[in-house]
Amino acid sequence: MVKEIRNGILFFDGCDTTALAAQYGTPLYIFSETEIVSRFSELRSCFLEKYYNTRVAYACKAFCTPAMLRLVMREGMCIDVVSGGELYTALRAGFPPERIEFNGNNKLPSELELAVDAGIGRIIIDGLQELPLLESICRKKGVRMNVLYRITPGVKASTHDYIVTGKKDSKFGIPLEDTVIYPAVEAAIRSEFVNFLGFHYHVGSQLFDNTPYLQALEVALGLVRETRKRFGFSVRELNIGGGYGIRYTGEERRPYSYFLDPVMTRLNQFCADEGIERPAVVIEPGRSIVGEAGITLYTVGSIKEIPGVRKYISVDGGMTDNIRPALYQAVYKGMLAGRADEPATEQVTVCGKCCESGDLLMRDVMLPPARSGDIFAVFSTGAYGYSMASNYNHNPIPAVILVKEGRPELIVRRQTYDDLLTCAVIPDSLK
Numbered sequence: 001m002v003k004e005i006r007n008g009i010l011f012f013d014g015c016d017t018t019a020l021a022a023q024y025g026t027p028l029y030i031f032s033e034t035e036i037v038s039r040f041s042e043l044r045s046c047f048l049e050k051y052y053n054t055r056v057a058y059a060c061k062a063f064c065t066p067a068m069l070r071l072v073m074r075e076g077m078c079i080d081v082v083s084g085g086e087l088y089t090a091l092r093a094g095f096p097p098e099r100i101e102f103n104g105n106n107k108l109p110s111e112l113e114l115a116v117d118a119g120i121g122r123i124i125i126d127g128l129q130e131l132p133l134l135e136s137i138c139r140k141k142g143v144r145m146n147v148l149y150r151i152t153p154g155v156k157a158s159t160h161d162y163i164v165t166g167k168k169d170s171k172f173g174i175p176l177e178d179t180v181i182y183p184a185v186e187a188a189i190r191s192e193f194v195n196f197l198g199f200h201y202h203v204g205s206q207l208f209d210n211t212p213y214l215q216a217l218e219v220a221l222g223l224v225r226e227t228r229k230r231f232g233f234s235v236r237e238l239n240i241g242g243g244y245g246i247r248y249t250g251e252e253r254r255p256y257s258y259f260l261d262p263v264m265t266r267l268n269q270f271c272a273d274e275g276i277e278r279p280a281v282v283i284e285p286g287r288s289i290v291g292e293a294g295i296t297l298y299t300v301g302s303i304k305e306i307p308g309v310r311k312y313i314s315v316d317g318g319m320t321d322n323i324r325p326a327l328y329q330a331v332y333k334g335m336l337a338g339r340a341d342e343p344a345t346e347q348v349t350v351c352g353k354c355c356e357s358g359d360l361l362m363r364d365v366m367l368p369p370a371r372s373g374d375i376f377a378v379f380s381t382g383a384y385g386y387s388m389a390s391n392y393n394h395n396p397i398p399a400v401i402l403v404k405e406g407r408p409e410l411i412v413r414r415q416t417y418d419d420l421l422t423c424a425v426i427p428d429s430l431k
């Protein structure tokens with residue numbers, strides 16, 4: 001267990017969290033290398049080593065820093081990027097371009113040029129206009145890129161509406177109407193400038209049920225069969241996205257095999273029935289790799305009691321370092337890191353310091369009576385926390401440290417007030 005209590009103090013991957021707060025300041029994001037590596041090891045044994053011709057492309061939107069990408073690289077995985085910025089970060093971190101896949105529903109010409117120039121592994125085409133745009137870039141540069149089509153499988157996964165992506169009414173993916181998808185497939189197969197490999201879909205995020213994965217697979221298998229029938233083309237790759245759920249509060253995390261084994265069994269059976277070679281299978285986990293590997297530490301500041309109504313505990317961060325409670329009503333667990341043995345006798349609402357009434361990190365949670373100066377830890381903040389952080393109210397973005405078996409290392413330094421001004425310009429007219 002990377003999380004343990006020793007003498008009433010929360011330790012994370014062998015480090016005293018109160019000492020880390022004192023050393024690095026708060027708010028502070030902490031990532032456990034041990035936890036991240038254990039997720040990759042699980043994937044290696046239950047997927048990569050169990051099924052040939054498979055790849056894991058970590059969805060780095062969940063947490064993207066050069067150090068994290070070096071760790072992913074060391075673990076031998078691929079990555080999925082969704083912007084020129086993530087791609088640039090990966091390239092600067094020395095990530096092998098051929099192990100990079102590029103998703104996104106509105107890739108800019110400049111982003112596609114960067115991808116083509118770098119010679120990345122795959123571009124996941126997400127709309128009908130993207131193929132001609134990519135072809136024009138490839139023509140200019142005299143290269144041919146590997147591509148897949150992202151489809152919208154029309155599956156409604158049970159999760160928050162903002163993180164359902166595979167339903168029919170979605171901004172992502174190409175609609176599956178025959179008159180839309182097959183001309184697009186034909187154009188990609190016949191193109192001189194792309195090498196069409198197959199299909200991609202992502203049904204949603206924070207899922208605990210394998211049913212939508214199997215439903216989406218059936219849709220994709222229909223496409224595989226039809227593509228062969230119509231064009232004599234055997235699909236070589238299927239990318240089935242990410243979405244595997246993690247523990248925020250009381251959830252029970254399902255092992256990856258719960259999702260992947262039924263998919264692989266069905267796919268193998270389909271290929272045997274059709275007499276075709278099984279396409280390569282790629283998955284794109286993000287949240288499940290880093291979510292539980294991250295915690296955030298805050299310092300308690302002002303405390304406000306409204307008699308008979310509510311007690312607010314303010315911390316020194318909030319929606320700027322974790323937008324998820326405000327954005328998706330996400331719920332988290334937390335504790336006073338230096339008083340972990342004390343009974344939780346008070347119901348409180350933990351709020352951030354931003355000028356928004358909705359800047360509440362946790363509503364109605366039980367804690368020991370908190371005092372100003374206490375260190376408050378929030379669990380499972382590793383995914384979509386730092387990566388969604390903002391400078392709202394000109395709050396600097398916190399530092400990030402990586403811990404492993406008692407050894408902390410800084411991987412992103414805390415922003416300074418000067419950092420907030422690096423891009424700002426005062427024009428002559430206002431000098």
Ligand SMILES: Cc1ncc(COP(=O)(O)O)c(C=O)c1O
Binds near residue numbers: 244
């Ligand atoms: C295309 C794609 N792949 C992978 C992911 C990662 O999902 P998760 O972090 O839930 O594993 C997402 C998340 O939105 C996505 O859109």
